[in-house]
Amino acid sequence: MFYHDGGKLQYPVRVEKPNPLFAKALQQAIGGIQGEIRVCLQYLFQAWGARGPVKYRDMLLETGTEEMAHIEMLATAVALNLEGAPLEQDEAAKDPVVYAALGGMNIQHVIGTCMAAMPVDAEGVPFNCSHVYASGNIAADMLANATAESTGRMLACQLWKMTDDPGMKDMLSYMIARDTMHQNQWLAAWEELGGAKNHPIPNNFPQEDENQDFNYAFQSYATDNSGFKVPEGKWTKGKSFDGRGENSVVTMKPLGDKPSLGKASPKAPVQKSQQ
Amino acid sequence: MFYHDGGKLQYPVRVEKPNPLFAKALQQAIGGIQGEIRVCLQYLFQAWGARGPVKYRDMLLETGTEEMAHIEMLATAVALNLEGAPLEQDEAAKDPVVYAALGGMNIQHVIGTCMAAMPVDAEGVPFNCSHVYASGNIAADMLANATAESTGRMLACQLWKMTDDPGMKDMLSYMIARDTMHQNQWLAAWEELGGAKNHPIPNNFPQEDENQDFNYAFQSYATDNSGFKVPEGKWTKGKSFDGRGENSVVTMKPLGDKPSLGKASPKAPVQKSQQ
Amino acid sequence: MFYHDGGKLQYPVRVEKPNPLFAKALQQAIGGIQGEIRVCLQYLFQAWGARGPVKYRDMLLETGTEEMAHIEMLATAVALNLEGAPLEQDEAAKDPVVYAALGGMNIQHVIGTCMAAMPVDAEGVPFNCSHVYASGNIAADMLANATAESTGRMLACQLWKMTDDPGMKDMLSYMIARDTMHQNQWLAAWEELGGAKNHPIPNNFPQEDENQDFNYAFQSYATDNSGFKVPEGKWTKGKSFDGRGENSVVTMKPLGDKPSLGKASPKAPVQKSQQ
Amino acid sequence: MFYHDGGKLQYPVRVEKPNPLFAKALQQAIGGIQGEIRVCLQYLFQAWGARGPVKYRDMLLETGTEEMAHIEMLATAVALNLEGAPLEQDEAAKDPVVYAALGGMNIQHVIGTCMAAMPVDAEGVPFNCSHVYASGNIAADMLANATAESTGRMLACQLWKMTDDPGMKDMLSYMIARDTMHQNQWLAAWEELGGAKNHPIPNNFPQEDENQDFNYAFQSYATDNSGFKVPEGKWTKGKSFDGRGENSVVTMKPLGDKPSLGKASPKAPVQKSQQ
């Protein structure tokens, strides 16, 4: 169960120079795949489905609750950036810069929401909840979360550079800081769970049941004449990352034959020549 | 540029007892968010957009090429599992088990593809390329890839358990092995790039430009009366995962005020009472 | 900004007889268009973008916060209904009822989430945030909300009938009650704002700028020979609902000509015969 | 069964000054969630599935048929606004205003349709038929329809303001008028069915089967220290909108415990620590 604080914001949101194009860019941080709706729902669904040590459920619940507040801050920032946006074509047509702003902004901010945020990305594509990754495997979920925070921080850094509005820069420097923390947090949990020794995920599948000829082999698919050299690194020699195997390199050839699915069934709606 | 091997399979695909419900489940490994279309396109788009050390581009190209072959294997497996599937209702109606199979299978395998695979997941939802994560940041991409292979291996393990067909078990034990390798590979690259010292991603944003009061603070959002204890771990005390800060715990209160967006513009299509 | 209560549920969630098919049906109340993710985000986005009297913003924030707790309850209910679901095909194959359950359940609950809820509907289609209706017009939003709660209550009633598990019936009777309240709440706000006198929405567009020949005319499109009688009601005669016009009936004929777009541009990629 | 009138338009569509940016904005009225494809299919699917008094089916069929003609008018308007749109970059590059038009227009109107309309919204997102709300409950459907017409009229008013083309203004003033009628029509039907006494929807679920402690209680979720005052209105005191209860206010505390999903099944693909 959840509570609010009367609508007060987690961190101040100020906009000195409203900018509808920046409002459009900020939408990515709300409804983009790197955005806050995604991490909010991702952490909460992971929490609500958590089985195993309760502290991970609790940690997920904490940070999922925080992310709700981040959507709120960004939605406020979008609305404030839309103040005074061009509403009427005739005004806009007079000035190339204004006209460009109208062309560059998300036109739905004018005609669909009366100058407010939407749960869409910077190109106007609505957020799709298939991006809420919650696998039920705690180690896999920690990696998914660290990924989300890494791309989220990239986005926030880029937005910070795109603006010179002091209020927006301040808000974004706070969000960048939170992304720093969250990256650390999820990877610290991953490490606490075993780090490299966690792997391969899931770690409860018997190693003898997987094909042991190919589980630590880097496979190369370059053609003979390509002049391509296998890219060498910690994945081609020495101990594997999980410490359970020895890396090797294999130049691949097909191990299987060309499949034949045979004729189509006479019952199927095919051409006669396929039967 | 790419080549094929005359249609020969990377690894043998055999089905002894076709099972249309298993065909439906296998679709998740083709068109699900953990599936092979996703990783194939993800690795290739990462390769094609790679800037920086060329060996990561090369590695991504190698494994992206491999994944094409995995889609091919799974598409073959789906088609073979559909051989002899119930095509006509009157036959099915006679036997509850057959009827259940018809109810449980993806009906589009009968009415849409003449017994062949589709680029959809186990529930029939088509793969959406928004899941092709390619951020341009090599470290973030390695984490995204390790995540994909972790959930991909979970899926393959689960499919392995769902079947007792020896051909399918053999194919899946190969795929599980490849997922083991790929998890190791992406994390080995991440480690080679700096591992924990990579973070926070992106690592080219000046630390002084982020808010330094909150970048290593675990924030708690439990209400005062909840009796909730902050979940302790490597994220609440000691050095941060990235070694750049010291963990702390903060019980959060709002730092911002309740925002006011003010009246709506008289130009906006609102109610008069909102102006 | 938001808080949690240590994970305690707003209302008890108990499941006595886990039922994976019911888990699938419950998903509609989480990720369906009538579901709780939708209303949660809808009320919050309306609140965050609200301009005008502050009490509507506050009310929306209250109920948006409540709906978060409902997603939590339903996610818990799905997880509890999946306890002991069939995980392995060989067991399932022995018993038609078990087999049917496997066929009828959302297979992703087994292979994708380790027996936990997803943000998808009963057919496995992920929730799409385009369903978060937030128009910025307070009266229009109240109608949208009343609609959502009406279909939400229909769904909850139907789920209540589908189950004889006492825990589930109790939880659903609570949810039905909340939907009752929320329908009343949004329509009470609509009435407070003017009710019928609100209309047409938006009420700040000058009536003289709309075409006044057709704004209170029921138009009929039946062919002359159809024998169809115009369906009579409060919309064909008497004062209009908004009290601003007099209803009438018009048998429609085209007022415009057949349009001609003319030849295609020679620059366009058309056939020569189209230029 | 349906007929056409040889392609003649329901109302004249003229464009004096083609404007590709306005063509992009008009797309919202075709393929947006407030658009004409939506209402057309919504009314027709409601008609085709209607059970109960036949006059509502008939009314839905009438207006669904009308909306087909509105899609036709808007598609014509888009095509006419695209006449002479910039087709070649080199021309465009010479003039900032032309260049901005190319940047601001939907580029698919040039490269995908040869200057014709698409079933997409103003941001190029294709219409998704999940927005065709047809619940089978006539009262719920009337509210859904009134909502659609309210946001549709908001959109049309905004488009009317964005243009100073006399032909477009005339067409839109007709469409605004029809939205006025349709709002009135659906709410008149809702009133005829009982209006406030309809509620709660569905009205055939026994009141004694819902939880009667919470069905007329406004629940508040503000934290104790927030200083937030419950927003008062017709929803906090007096008779409820439906006349079946008495409003009250409840400050909420959790009624349920923290749930425990227990350990994960050993069969599930989780980490060992979760079992």
Added chain:
Amino acid sequence: MFYHDGGKLQYPVRVEKPNPLFAKALQQAIGGIQGEIRVCLQYLFQAWGARGPVKYRDMLLETGTEEMAHIEMLATAVALNLEGAPLEQDEAAKDPVVYAALGGMNIQHVIGTCMAAMPVDAEGVPFNCSHVYASGNIAADMLANATAESTGRMLACQLWKMTDDPGMKDMLSYMIARDTMHQNQWLAAWEELGGAKNHPIPNNFPQEDENQDFNYAFQSYATDNSGFKVPEGKWTKGKSFDGRGENSVVTMKPLGDKPSLGKASPKAPVQKSQQ
């Protein structure tokens, strides 16, 4: 502008033995990619955007109007097949066949629409209007339409085989016949426009501006060691289909180099090692 015939159906729709699983399968013919919503909107959008000889616009308008009536017939068929579908779990649980029916049906037909059709496919995925192909090139559109009718007829044939209900078989034999006509109609128009001589589409791009070394060459991508033989046919030798070239076979080698995108910009949010 359009008219209806008072709701009378184009062709009789009768169901003797309602079958909810067949209702689910029929949904593919409504909201599937081969379905009637698709062809209806496709033909109408093609008509509304048609430039060039008016008779093609007229023909498209005719058949687009027909397809509206087909959606109507199928929606009626779905509703009739749902009469008496299992509504309550306790009844269903008694009988494996009934239980399987509940598992096999689209559960949203029970909980979302009160036993009526939806604009979704057989797996419950809503129709997405990106499938409305309308390119503005009349010859390309004729091929797109012939494709749609071919897969539509395949679907109808398969549905005809799945049922032994005389009413459904009769309705489907009518729909199969219409698909026969429409395939012929679109290809007859394609032939009238020039048939093979139409090609390549668009036929207004100067042949000398395309690369003439590769425009009639079948390129082979088999590896040297694959033992693969180039598949021979009318595409490897003799005159090309369009009569404008001579077929040949080329074993492909890369004509371009390995691209280098160079270092990432220091402004981009990448790792330092990428700059």
Added chain:
Amino acid sequence: MFYHDGGKLQYPVRVEKPNPLFAKALQQAIGGIQGEIRVCLQYLFQAWGARGPVKYRDMLLETGTEEMAHIEMLATAVALNLEGAPLEQDEAAKDPVVYAALGGMNIQHVIGTCMAAMPVDAEGVPFNCSHVYASGNIAADMLANATAESTGRMLACQLWKMTDDPGMKDMLSYMIARDTMHQNQWLAAWEELGGAKNHPIPNNFPQEDENQDFNYAFQSYATDNSGFKVPEGKWTKGKSFDGRGENSVVTMKPLGDKPSLGKASPKAPVQKSQQ
């Protein structure tokens, strides 16, 4: 199984004057419905599910492999067109043309991918694999492929006209040539399979089982008073395209009655008045 050529491109890709707006337009050729991801997966899925003469499977595999290389070329072209794109708002704001470029470009190329391609179309909508048409009927698939190549060539011609960059013009003239070949190839296969005599597809459904009164009748739906003349052509008289029937024209009247779905079930969540 597949191989790469060390990353060498099938054809050279050069960009002399990077242009972020052109990068956005090129995205349509990657992730649009006419784009290369679509044809690549379409041909491969058709190959992998092919039943019947093996040479069609082989041909599909060849060209599917080619298309992979085309995605690679286009992804490279997008990345090269983004070199030096405006990254910071303050710079952009100084110059209307730069500002317009920022407004006109896909902002995600800056904030989401570090100047690289995405699997999305020109409006930023991700590719959806429902567009991978693979019906299992070889003749239907050949038509689907010819359609895809026709619209793909239209797109490439239009992109060729939009740019005056010599590198881009050269690359596109190669792609236009390949589209010429592929159109010819698929239609040559269609002709080899029987051409007009293939039809109607599927050709294994007994003609006597379809309704023979309407399978070669052009149906007209114009109202009596419309003054509309049936559009005459090869579809209204003479032998049908498939040679199996004689064309005729029918002015349609309803053959069925107005359907009645009767009362709603008392179990359904409807209004009492519907029961």
